[in-house]
Amino acid sequence: MAKAEDWAETLDELSRRRDHSRAMGGDERVARHHGKGKLDARGRIQHLVDKGSFREFGTLVGGDIAADGIITGAALIDGRPVMVGAEDFTTLAGSIGPGGNAKRYRLAELALRDRVPMVMLLEGAGFRPSGEHYGRTPTDLLAQAQCSGKVPTVGGLFGPSAGHGALVAPVCDWTIMTGQGAIFTAGPPVVKESTGEDISKEELGGPSVALASGVIHNLGADDAAVLDDIRRYLSFFPSSAWSYPSSTPAGEGTGHRATPELLDIVPRGNRQVYDMSDVLDVVFDDSGWFEVQPRFGRAMITALARLGGHPIAVVANQPKVLAGSIDADAADKAAHFIMVADAFHLPIVFLADNPGMLPGSRSEKTGVLRSGARMFAAQTAASTIKLHVTLRKAYGFGSMVMSLLGFDNQSATFAYPGATMGAMSAAALSRASNATEDLEAKLRQAEVDASFRSAGHLGFDDLIHPQETRDVLLDALERGLYSRQAAAQPVTRTVITP
CATH class of the missing domain: 3.90.226.10 (2-enoyl-CoA Hydratase; Chain A, domain 1)
Structure with a gap:
C-alpha cells in the first residue's frame, strides 16, 4: 500500500526546482531591478490579474535558467480568462532560448484554441546567442499571427526590447509602454557595430521615438499604470471574435439625456x-x-x-x-x-x-x-x-x-x-x-x-x-x-x- 512518505523525496525535488524557477535571476538581480522603480516579471503578472488566479505552465523549462527567461500561464482579469506571458529581464536579460520559444508558441496556441485574449509583458534582449540551430522549430510569431482578429492581443513594454522579442509588440492589436521602455530592431551595440552610429537606447527607440513613429500606441507613467491601462483596455472587448462585447448594467450616467452643452x-x-x-x-x-x-x-x-x-x-x-x-x-x-x-x-x-x-x-x-x-x-x-x-x-x-x-x-x-x-x-x-x-x-x-x-x-x-x-x-x-x-x-x- 502506498504511503505519503514514499512521495517525500520526489516532491521535495519538485519544490526545489519550482523555487529555483520562481526566484528568477536571484535576489541581487531582482533587487537591482526593483531599484529602478520597476516591478519584476512575476510582480507584473500579480498586479495585472485577479488575485490568486494565475496558473503557470512551463515552470521547469530551462533547467538552471529559471523558466528560460519567460513566465507563462493562464489567469483571470475581471473574472475572464486570459493567457499571459512576461519576459524576465533578471534572467539572462529576458532573452529567448529554445524552451522560451516553445513556451511563447504554446501561449499563443492556447489563446487561440481556448478563444481568450493574450497579453505579453515585454522586456528582453531577443534570441539568445547559443550556437544552437533552431531548424524548423516553430516561432511564436507564427502562432501570434494566427491570433490576429480572432482574440485580442496586447503588448506591454517595460524596458528595452530588441530583435525578435520586439516584433511581438507591433504584431499585437494594441501596445503600451512605460517611460523606461525602448523598442528597436537591434540595440545600440549592434547599431554601432553595423553602421558606426553611436546612439543611446532612448534615442534609438525610447518613448519619444516609439510613440511618434506609431510603433507603440500609448504611454503609462510606470509599471502599475501600464498594467492598469491593459485591464481597462481589455474591459471594452469580448474574449474573442466568437463573442460580442459585454454591456455594463444600466445605471447612473448610462441612460438617455439631452446634450445642450x-x-x-x-x-x-x-x-x-x-x-x-x-x-x-x-x-x-x-x-x-x-x-x-x-x-x-x-x-x-x-x-x-x-x-x-x-x-x-x-x-x-x-x-x-x-x-x-x-x-x-x-x-x-x-x-x-x-x-x-x-x-x-x-x-x-x-x-x-x-x-x-x-x-x-x-x-x-x-x-x-x-x-x-x-x-x-x-x-x-x-x-x-x-x-x-x-x-x-x-x-x-x-x-x-x-x-x-x-x-x-x-x-x-x-x-x-x-x-x-x-x-x-x-x-x-x-x-x-x-x-x-x-x-x-x-x-x-x-x-x-x-x-x-x-x-x-x-x-x-x-x-x-x-x-x-x-x-x-x-x-x-x-x-x-x-x-x-x-x-x-x-x-x-x-x-x-x-
Missing part, C-alpha cells in the same frame, strides 16, 4: 477652433473614455467608450489640430483602429468635422492618398454597426473615410443643421475657379444651405439639434444591436488594404 462647445462658424474631446465627454457615458494612440496622428481621435453601457469605438476628427484635416498619420491610425474594432464587433461612432484630406507637398510626400485609401478601405469593409454625425463640415474624401458616404452600410447617419459638405469648401472652389464676387456669394450661400438640401434628398437620415446628439446615437445603437441575431463569428476580410 454642445451648443457652447461646437462653434457655429467653420473657422473657429474647439476641442473634440469636450464633445466625447458630453456624449458618452460618465464612466469616461479611453483614448488609443493620443500622441500619433493627433488630427484624429480614436477612443474606446461606452454608450448606454455598450462598449463602442469612436473615430473623431480633432479641429484643434490641423483644423481637423486628415493627414497620413491620422488616417493610418484610424485604419488600424477601425479594423481592430470591427474584428471584435465593437460598434463604431464617427464624429466628422474636417475640411478634407490634408493638402500640400509635405502631405503628399508622406503618402496621404494611400493612407486615406487605407482608412476608406477599412471603414467601408467594416461589417459592424456604424453610426455617423457631421458636426460642422466634411468635405470630399474626408467625408467618405468618415463613413458619410451614402449606401455604405451605416445603421444611422446624422448632421447638425448648417453642416457644410461637398467636393471642397466654397472658399477653395472660388479660388480654384477664379469665381466672380457674385458667383462666390452664391457658392457661399449654397454651402450654408447644403445640410438642408442634402436632408431633402436623404443624403443622411436626419438633421438633428445638437442637444439630441446622445439620444439619437443611443437609440440608433440599441436598434442596431438587434442585428446580433446569430452567433458572433470572426470577420472575413476580402479587401486588400492599400
Whole structure:
C-alpha cells in the first residue's frame, strides 16, 4: 500500500526546482531591478490579474535558467480568462532560448484554441546567442499571427526590447509602454557595430521615438499604470471574435439625456477652433473614455467608450489640430483602429468635422492618398454597426473615410443643421475657379444651405439639434444591436488594404 512518505523525496525535488524557477535571476538581480522603480516579471503578472488566479505552465523549462527567461500561464482579469506571458529581464536579460520559444508558441496556441485574449509583458534582449540551430522549430510569431482578429492581443513594454522579442509588440492589436521602455530592431551595440552610429537606447527607440513613429500606441507613467491601462483596455472587448462585447448594467450616467452643452462647445462658424474631446465627454457615458494612440496622428481621435453601457469605438476628427484635416498619420491610425474594432464587433461612432484630406507637398510626400485609401478601405469593409454625425463640415474624401458616404452600410447617419459638405469648401472652389464676387456669394450661400438640401434628398437620415446628439446615437445603437441575431463569428476580410 502506498504511503505519503514514499512521495517525500520526489516532491521535495519538485519544490526545489519550482523555487529555483520562481526566484528568477536571484535576489541581487531582482533587487537591482526593483531599484529602478520597476516591478519584476512575476510582480507584473500579480498586479495585472485577479488575485490568486494565475496558473503557470512551463515552470521547469530551462533547467538552471529559471523558466528560460519567460513566465507563462493562464489567469483571470475581471473574472475572464486570459493567457499571459512576461519576459524576465533578471534572467539572462529576458532573452529567448529554445524552451522560451516553445513556451511563447504554446501561449499563443492556447489563446487561440481556448478563444481568450493574450497579453505579453515585454522586456528582453531577443534570441539568445547559443550556437544552437533552431531548424524548423516553430516561432511564436507564427502562432501570434494566427491570433490576429480572432482574440485580442496586447503588448506591454517595460524596458528595452530588441530583435525578435520586439516584433511581438507591433504584431499585437494594441501596445503600451512605460517611460523606461525602448523598442528597436537591434540595440545600440549592434547599431554601432553595423553602421558606426553611436546612439543611446532612448534615442534609438525610447518613448519619444516609439510613440511618434506609431510603433507603440500609448504611454503609462510606470509599471502599475501600464498594467492598469491593459485591464481597462481589455474591459471594452469580448474574449474573442466568437463573442460580442459585454454591456455594463444600466445605471447612473448610462441612460438617455439631452446634450445642450454642445451648443457652447461646437462653434457655429467653420473657422473657429474647439476641442473634440469636450464633445466625447458630453456624449458618452460618465464612466469616461479611453483614448488609443493620443500622441500619433493627433488630427484624429480614436477612443474606446461606452454608450448606454455598450462598449463602442469612436473615430473623431480633432479641429484643434490641423483644423481637423486628415493627414497620413491620422488616417493610418484610424485604419488600424477601425479594423481592430470591427474584428471584435465593437460598434463604431464617427464624429466628422474636417475640411478634407490634408493638402500640400509635405502631405503628399508622406503618402496621404494611400493612407486615406487605407482608412476608406477599412471603414467601408467594416461589417459592424456604424453610426455617423457631421458636426460642422466634411468635405470630399474626408467625408467618405468618415463613413458619410451614402449606401455604405451605416445603421444611422446624422448632421447638425448648417453642416457644410461637398467636393471642397466654397472658399477653395472660388479660388480654384477664379469665381466672380457674385458667383462666390452664391457658392457661399449654397454651402450654408447644403445640410438642408442634402436632408431633402436623404443624403443622411436626419438633421438633428445638437442637444439630441446622445439620444439619437443611443437609440440608433440599441436598434442596431438587434442585428446580433446569430452567433458572433470572426470577420472575413476580402479587401486588400492599400
